[in-house]
Amino acid sequence: MKKIFLALIFAMFICVACVVAPGPPGPGVVIAPPLPLTVELVDPYYVYGGFHYYYDNDRWYYSKSRGGPWIDLPRGHYPREVRFKGKGGERDWGHERGR
Numbered sequence: 358m359k360k361i362f363l364a365l366i367f368a369m370f371i372c373v374a375c376v377v378a379p380g381p382p383g384p385g386v387v388i389a390p391p392l393p394l395t396v397e398l399v400d401p402y403y404v405y406g407g408f409h410y411y412y413d414n415d416r417w418y419y420s421k422s423r424g425g426p427w428i429d430l431p432r433g434h435y436p437r438e439v440r441f442k443g444k445g446g447e448r449d450w451g452h453e454r455g456r
Contacts, residue, residue: 391434
């Protein structure tokens with residue numbers, strides 16, 4: 358009887374040690390898909406593959422929503438060419454992105 362009781366107490370301590378606390382909901386890190394070879398921008402925001410992209414000073418950022426949080430896009434995912442449509446091809450957007 359004592360052996361069973363000791364084995365039961367030992368099993369309880371082992372089970373308590375195996376408990377893992379859950380992390381925040383959703384995936385921790387999500388890398389956005391690469392942009393197409395050519396991107397034509399009307400404003401600094403671009404939506405592709407379920408992600409929002411933001412172009413500022415020759416750098417790209419991405420997020421799951423337009424409100425952010427914005428993450429630097431890896432250089433390997435940049436498009437080869439960026440074209441600007443409207444406004445005579447000028448990039449006069451100001452600094453719209455909130456970080």
